Amino acid sequence: MIQVAVMGYGTVGSGVVEVINTNAAGIEREQKDDMKVKYVLDLREFPGDPVQSILVHDFDVIVNDSEVDVIAETMGGLHPAYEYTKRALEAGKSVCTSNKELVAAYGAELLELAKNNDVNYFYEASVGGGIPIIRPLNYALTAEIIEEITGILNGTTNYILTRMKNEGLEFDEVLKAAQELGYAEKNPEADVEGYDACRKIAILCSLAFCHQVDYKDIYTEGITKITATDIKYANACGRSIKLLASGKRDGEDVYAMVAPFMIDAQNPLYMVNDVYNGILVKSNMLGDTMYYGRGAGKLPTASAVVADMIDAARHKGATEKFLWDKKKLEVADMSHCRNRFFVRMEGTREEVLAKGAAYFGKVEPLASVAAGEAAFITGEMEEAEFEEAAKKAGGVINRIRVK
Ligand code: HSE
Numbered sequence: 311m312i313q314v315a316v317m318g319y320g321t322v323g324s325g326v327v328e329v330i331n332t333n334a335a336g337i338e339r340e341q342k343d344d345m346k347v348k349y350v351l352d353l354r355e356f357p358g359d360p361v362q363s364i365l366v367h368d369f370d371v372i373v374n375d376s377e378v379d380v381i382a383e384t385m386g387g388l389h390p391a392y393e394y395t396k397r398a399l400e401a402g403k404s405v406c407t408s409n410k411e412l413v414a415a416y417g418a419e420l421l422e423l424a425k426n427n428d429v430n431y432f433y434e435a436s437v438g439g440g441i442p443i444i445r446p447l448n449y450a451l452t453a454e455i456i457e458e459i460t461g462i463l464n465g466t467t468n469y470i471l472t473r474m475k476n477e478g479l480e481f482d483e484v485l486k487a488a489q490e491l492g493y494a495e496k497n498p499e500a501d502v503e504g505y506d507a508c509r510k511i512a513i514l515c516s517l518a519f520c521h522q523v524d525y526k527d528i529y530t531e532g533i534t535k536i537t538a539t540d541i542k543y544a545n546a547c548g549r550s551i552k553l554l555a556s557g558k559r560d561g562e563d564v565y566a567m568v569a570p571f572m573i574d575a576q577n578p579l580y581m582v583n584d585v586y587n588g589i590l591v592k593s594n595m596l597g598d599t600m601y602y603g604r605g606a607g608k609l610p611t612a613s614a615v616v617a618d619m620i621d622a623a624r625h626k627g628a629t630e631k632f633l634w635d636k637k638k639l640e641v642a643d644m645s646h647c648r649n650r651f652f653v654r655m656e657g658t659r660e661e662v663l664a665k666g667a668a669y670f671g672k673v674e675p676l677a678s679v680a681a682g683e684a685a686f687i688t689g690e691m692e693e694a695e696f697e698e699a700a701k702k703a704g705g706v707i708n709r710i711r712v713k
Contacts (some may be wrong), residue, residue: 312341312623315349316392319361322408323350324434325612326382326619327361327625333616340620348378369394373401380622382615383407399423399431404626406618408435408611414509418522418636428584432618437510438587439464440610441603447591448632449519454593456518460713462569463510465503465585466494467533467553471541471570472583475550480538486548493585503532503662504568506554511555514589515566517632518557521639524567529644531569540708545650547687549574551710552582558592563642571640572652572687572712612622645683645694650712652676653686656705659684668697669703687712 314330316323325349330337330706336342349372350361369390372378381398383405385391391412397407398419407413413420413436424431434444438461447456461534462468466488471618473484485502500506512525533553548574556565573580578600582588589604592598602612621630653670655662662684673686688696699707 311375312343312345312379313348313375314345314380314493314619315378316347316349316371316382316384317351317372318383318386319350319352319354319356319365319392320386320610321613322615323352323382323384323671324361325608326384326615329609329616329694332629337616337620341623343623345619345623348375360590367609369397372646373403375395378403378618379626380404380406382619382649383409384615384668385409386411387599395420395431396423399429402427402429404430404622406432406435406615406622408432408615409433410436410506410513414512416526418517418634420637421476421632428627428629430622430625430630432622433513435611435614437513438589438601438603439465439605439607440613441589441601441605442614442654443588443589443601444517445707446601448600451591451593451596451599452633454534454595456559456591456593458556458592459514459518459589460554460556460558460577460579461506461511461514461589462527462552462582462587463555463589463605464504465587465604466498466499466505466552467586468582468587470502471533471536471553473547474536474541475537475552476575478538478541481534481536481680501536504530507553507555507568511557511566511568515557516634517563518560518591519564520633521637521638521640522636523557523564523641527566527641529567529569531567533570535708536570536710537708539680540652540654542573543676543685548679549712550580552579554579554713560562560596560642560647563646564639565644565647566641566645567644570710572710577713589611604619620626647693648690649693649696650688650690651687651696652710652712653685653700654685654707654709655703656683662686663704665703665705669699680687683707
């Protein structure tokens with residue numbers, strides 16, 4: 311029997327217990343052994359819930375129990391998740407996590423600690439919920455050089471942008487509705503400002519480019535400034551606005567950013583709507599591969615945690631190698647990153663297009679969708695070059711990068 315513990319009985323932690331109990335027969339067949347949740351750690355009580363009988367409030371009970379081999383860390387946040395994970399790994403227990411904050415901040419260190427203690431630190435659920443993306447990057451794509459990894463990594467913002475597009479609503483209206491439906495948190499900052507996607511792309515870049523990418527180095531812009539009029543322009547030119555998290559090589563440089571982009575229907579991420587996530591990987595031999603599915607939610611995320619727990623049990627005593635070391639990868643200065651830009655400007659159509667040509671070079675005019683303004687898409691230019699031109703031209707209402 312494989313005895314496991316679950317730290318944190320919130321949405322994902324309770325999902326982990328449910329997945330193990332529901333799919334027990336399958337897990338036993340897979341393992342030739344059954345998996346039993348011996349402890350659930352949480353500060354709260356759960357009267358009437360079957361886990362009440364295995365509930366502990368003291369982490370020491372778990373870390374000192376030699377029968378526990380594998381621990382699910384579904385607490386979220388940095389502390390005490392970091393301290394508990396370290397102590398568990400040092401005590402010879404594998405840890406499987408959904409905690410992207412912890413993996414983004416301490417992933418390389420915890421992977422090394424796991425290696426030094428002949429156990430595993432698995433984190434498939436930290437990016438893309440139930441979508442397999444960590445294992446494909448770490449195993450299936452190891453013969454490839456990853457050129458770019460771009461994803462819709464946040465379900466909440468994708469849901470908001472999808473409803474804005476389909477219903478012509480403003481950001482605030484959809485956010486409020488999403489909060490009422492429980493799709494967005496009461497404090498939505500981490501999602502709508504792009505911080506959640508930033509941590510997830512830091513994890514993917516660290517793995518894809520093999521060195522530690524510090525999430526604090528990643529340029530991050532959320533979706534709060536996107537308006538119904540921006541969406542109208544996007545619809546009129548057959549594009550969609552998506553919050554993309556991206557890491558890409560450009561010669562010796564690696565650029566990483568999170569920002570809203572306009573993408574057209576040829577882009578495979580165009581059809582990733584509602585709460586779904588999608589991750590597009592461009593690699594040098596295979597070309598494009600796409601990973602799609604439920605990037606959040608109790609059971610999809612818990613499923614990935616439990617798959618990691620099964621893998622940890624399967625590899626007891628042997629550490630799986632991850633292509634992610636502690637050496638810091640210096641993310642290139644964003645001001646040199648090249649993009650096209652959608653620009654909305656005050657003025658008549660003639661005035662705006664004349665300014666566009668004068669300050670931004672050859673531009674693609676867009677159909678007008680609002681009075682007193684017009685819009686165009688620039689050619690590819692460096693971020694700094696664009697900012698300079700926009701400042702000189704004046705009258706810019708909004709700008710969104712175009713892929
Ligand atoms: N708030 C996150 C999202 C949850 O909306 O995608 C999963 O990390």
